[in-house]
Amino acid sequence: MMNINSLKSFFSNIRKTVKPEELVSKSENNGLKKSLSAFDLIILGISAIVGCGIFVMIGPAVCGSHGNIGAGPSVVISIILAAIVCICPALCYAEFAAIIPVSGSVYTYTYATLGEFAAWVIGWILLLEYAISDITIAVSWTDYLLNFLKGFENILPAWLVNPPIWLVNDIPTAINKCNQAGLNCDIELPHIFGIPVSINLPAMLIVFVLGLILLKGIQESTKAAATMVIVKLAVILIFVGVGIFYVQPENWTPFAPSGISGIVLSTFIIFYAYIGFDTISTAAEETKNPQKNLPIGLIGSLVVCSILYALVAIVFTGIIPIEKYSDVDILAPMAYAVRLINQPWIAGWISLGALAGLTSALLIFQYGNTRILYSMGRDNFLPKSLTKIDNIHKTPYIATWITTLAVMLGCIFMDANVAAELGIFGTLTCFIMVCVGVIIMRFKNPDIVRPFKVPFFPWLPLIGILVCGYLIITVIPQLKVSSLLFPLWIFVGCIIYFSYGYGKNRQVEQKNNKNLSIIANLEESEKNANN
Numbered sequence: 001m002m003n004i005n006s007l008k009s010f011f012s013n014i015r016k017t018v019k020p021e022e023l024v025s026k027s028e029n030n031g032l033k034k035s036l037s038a039f040d041l042i043i044l045g046i047s048a049i050v051g052c053g054i055f056v057m058i059g060p061a062v063c064g065s066h067g068n069i070g071a072g073p074s075v076v077i078s079i080i081l082a083a084i085v086c087i088c089p090a091l092c093y094a095e096f097a098a099i100i101p102v103s104g105s106v107y108t109y110t111y112a113t114l115g116e117f118a119a120w121v122i123g124w125i126l127l128l129e130y131a132i133s134d135i136t137i138a139v140s141w142t143d144y145l146l147n148f149l150k151g152f153e154n155i156l157p158a159w160l161v162n163p164p165i166w167l168v169n170d171i172p173t174a175i176n177k178c179n180q181a182g183l184n185c186d187i188e189l190p191h192i193f194g195i196p197v198s199i200n201l202p203a204m205l206i207v208f209v210l211g212l213i214l215l216k217g218i219q220e221s222t223k224a225a226a227t228m229v230i231v232k233l234a235v236i237l238i239f240v241g242v243g244i245f246y247v248q249p250e251n252w253t254p255f256a257p258s259g260i261s262g263i264v265l266s267t268f269i270i271f272y273a274y275i276g277f278d279t280i281s282t283a284a285e286e287t288k289n290p291q292k293n294l295p296i297g298l299i300g301s302l303v304v305c306s307i308l309y310a311l312v313a314i315v316f317t318g319i320i321p322i323e324k325y326s327d328v329d330i331l332a333p334m335a336y337a338v339r340l341i342n343q344p345w346i347a348g349w350i351s352l353g354a355l356a357g358l359t360s361a362l363l364i365f366q367y368g369n370t371r372i373l374y375s376m377g378r379d380n381f382l383p384k385s386l387t388k389i390d391n392i393h394k395t396p397y398i399a400t401w402i403t404t405l406a407v408m409l410g411c412i413f414m415d416a417n418v419a420a421e422l423g424i425f426g427t428l429t430c431f432i433m434v435c436v437g438v439i440i441m442r443f444k445n446p447d448i449v450r451p452f453k454v455p456f457f458p459w460l461p462l463i464g465i466l467v468c469g470y471l472i473i474t475v476i477p478q479l480k481v482s483s484l485l486f487p488l489w490i491f492v493g494c495i496i497y498f499s500y501g502y503g504k505n506r507q508v509e510q511k512n513n514k515n516l517s518i519i520a521n522l523e524e525s526e527k528n529a530n531n
Contacts, residue, residue: 013506014117018379020100020448023108036286038293038300043226045280045301047360049273050232054305054312055354056140057273057420059333061266062317063325064258070325071266073317074256076310078266083306085267085471086274088464089431090302091454092438094295097281098452099441101290106281106434107372111379113437113444120501122433123376124493128486129426130369132419134362134407138203139416140332141358142168145202147335148351166190166198172415174198203411210363211404214370216393228360233308235353238346239334240311246341247318257322268475271424273309274302291451366403373399380508381501421482422489428468435461435468 036044061078064070071078096109107126111119146168149161165174166189175196178185189196256263280297287293312334319337320328328336334354338346374396377386390397410419438454438461454460476483 015115017115023102038296041297042300047364049305061269063328071262072257073252076313078270079309081267082270085467088460092434094298094452095454097294098291106430109437113440120497125426126372130365133423134365135410135414136416136420137362142202144351144354147332151348167201171198200411204408207407228356232353232357243315268471295452369403370399380504421479425486431468435464
C-alpha cells in the first residue's frame with residue numbers, strides 16, 4: 001500500500017504546475033533592471049535571427065551538405081514555409097509572454113501548463129539549443145574572420161592571414177580538413193599523450209569578450225547589438241543591391257533539383273535561422289510594459305527577417321549556377337557568391353557584415369542561455385548560486401560565466417554541422433511545446449486576462465504542432481548522428497533531474513510547508529491570547 005501511495009505521490013509531484021500569478025509574483029523582486037522597449041526587443045530579435053541563418057545556413061540549404069542534396073533555387077519556398085510555420089509558435093509565444101512576462105521562455109510556460117518534469121526537459125533542451133547554436137555561430141565567425149583577413153594578404157603577416165590549421169578549427173574539423181587536403185594529421189596537428197590537439201582560438205576569444213559585455217548589463221548589450229545590426233543590414237542590402245545586376249534567370253533552372261525531399265530538408269535547415277526570435281521571450285523580466293512590447297518584438301522581428309532572407313535567397317541562387325554548388329564555401333557562402341562575379345571588394349564587406357551579424361547573434365544566444373540557467377536555478381532545478389545577481393550591473397554573473405566557459409569548451413570538441421542540427425531539433429521541439437502549452441492554458445485558465453490572443457484558435461497552434469513534428473520525423477533518417485545525440489541529451493537531463501532537481505524541489509516544499517505551519521501556529525496562539 002505504501003508503495004502505491006509513494007508512486008501516486010511521485011507522479012503527482014512531477015506533474016505539479018505553477019500558477020501564472022505565482023510566477024509573476026516571484027519575478028517582481030528579482031533585482032533585474034527593466035529597461036527594454038519594443039524597439040529594443042525587435043533589435044534583439046534581428047540580432048539573433050539575422051546571423052548564422054543568413055550568412056551561413058543559406059549555403060547548406062541551397063547546395064546541401066553531409067551528402068544530402070539542397071533545395072537549389074526552390075530554397076525560397078523553404079524560407080516561406082519556415083516563416084509560415086514560425087508564425088504559429090511566434091503567436092503562441094506572444095500570448096504566453098503577455099500572460100507570464102517572466103524569464104525562461106518556453107521553459108516557464110511549460111512549468112505553468114504541463115508541470116515540473118516537462119518543464120525541466122524543455123529547459124534542458126533550451127540550454128542545448130542556445131549553447132549549441134552559440135558553438136555553431138562562433139565557428140562560422142572564425143571562417144568569416146579568415147575570409148576578411150585574406151583581403152589584407154599583402155599587408156598583414158602571413159601567419160595571421162593563413163594561421164596554422166590547429167589554431168582555427170575544432171578537433172573533428174581539423175582532422176577532416178587534413179584528410180581532404182591529403183595532409184598527415186600526425187604532422188600537421190600537435191599531440192598530447194598521442195591525442196591530436198586543435199582549438200578554434202578566434203571563436204573562443206569572441207565568446208569570452210561577449211561574456212564580458214553581458215556581465216555589464218542587458219542595456220549595454222542591446223546597444224552593442226544595435227550597432228552590429230546596422231552594419232549587417234547595410235551589408236545585406238549591398239549584397240542584394242549589387243548582386244541583383246548579376247542574376248541570370250537560367251540559374252533558377254531546374255528550380256527544385258532535388259524535388260520535395262530537398263525542399264523539406266532545406267526547410268528544416270532554414271529553421272536554424274529562426275532560432276533567435278524565441279530569445280526575445282527570455283528578456284521578459286527586463287522589459288518595460290512586457291504585455292504590449294513582447295508581442296510586438298516577437299512578430300516584428302520575424303516579419304523583417306523573413307523578407308531579408310527571401311531577398312538574399314533570390315539573389316544568391318540567381319548568381320550561382322547549379323553546377324557550382326559543390327564548390328560553394330558552406331561556411332561563407334555569400335562571400336563565395338560575390339567572388340564568383342569578380343567583386344572582391346563586396347566579399348570583404350560581406351565578411352565584415354557577417355562578422356557583425358554573427359557577433360550580435362552570439363551575444364543574444366549567450367544572453368538567452370544565462371537567463372534560462374537563472375530561471376532554472378530559481379526554480380530549484382539547478383543550484384541557487386546561478387541566481388546570484390551582481391550588485392553593480394544587476395546581471396546573473398555566475399550563470400553568465402558558466403555559459404561562456406561551456407561554449408568556449410564546445411568550440412574545441414563539437415562539429416559545427418552536427419551542432420547546428422542539434423540546435424534545430426531543439427528549436428522544433430520547443431515550438432511544439434509552446435503550441436501545446438497555449439492550448440492547455442486556454443482550457444485550464446479560460447478566465448485569465450490575455451492582453452494578446454492567438455487568432456484562429458486552436459487551428460494555428462495545431463498546425464504548428466503538426467508541421468514541426470512532421471519536419472522532425474522526416475529528417476531523422478538523413479541526419480543520423482544528431483538524431484541519436486538529441487535523445488541522448490534528453491536522457492542525461494532526466495538523470496540530472498531525478499538525482500538532483502526532484503529531491504531539491506521536495507526539500508523546498510517541505511521547508512515551505514514547515515514555515516507555513518509555524519506561521520499558522522503563531523497566528524492561532526496570538527488569537528487565543530487575545531481571547
